[in-house]
Amino acid sequence: MSAPHGINPNIPHSARVYDYWLGGKDNFEADRRVAEQTMAAVPGIRESARNNRAFLGRAVRHLARLGVRQFLDLGTGIPSQGNTHEVAQAEAPDSRVVYVDNDPIVMAHARALLTSTPEGRTAYIEADVREPRTILEHPDVLGTLDFDQPIALVMVAILMHISDDDDPGGLVKAYAQALPPGSFLVLSHLTLDLVSKETAEDYLEATRPQAMHRTPRTGEQIARYFDGFELVEPGLVAVSEWHDTPLFPDPAAWMYAGVGRKP
Structure with a gap:
């Protein structure tokens, strides 16, 4: 893949590393090198990434069947x-979705590949999840989503890229406050x-020299992101255990996952 203008292919990016783990082709040598190094040091990290993707599908399907028709997907990743x-x-063909990412490569692919049904609508904005007001007040967001009706806020594998200095809990609250009752996280x-x-310890050693920020957090820390939400069954669990069986057997569970409803 050739690098678009303004993209340095020698600097690995989390979305492209994740794309490689998912079997995609939208990545560079630097991304593949980091992905392979991490896989060598951390057993099961690729399978966990794929289980995480499968969780996204199960959660969205579950909410659509509950009647949710609007989704705000933060940190979209490469399609x-x-x-x-x-x-x-x-x-539900009339579902409306807004994708948000701050990687120009991600957004270029999103605009090219993520086409909506005639009944629904899909929009894409290039923005930083750390700037909730910019996103929530963006005309494409306001033109696609009705904030008087329930919205599913999708934050799948994004907060781990937000440092404590950027207050990830405060970011979740800022988005959650904009959601009407009956919305989901x-x-x-x-x-x-x-x-x-x-x-x-092997994971921390393997990822320390990488040019990407990832912050593992405890279940107690992650559960606080659901403050103001009611966790739906089965609660906060390993990503492979949220509804149904995992897509891939998990030799090591690296992700927590959950869905909460705003009362």
């Missing part, structure tokens, strides 16, 4: 199979709770 609008519109997050101490 692959089972994108949010594809899953939602397969259940769909969230997954990297954790070291569910692996052995030795495996956790």
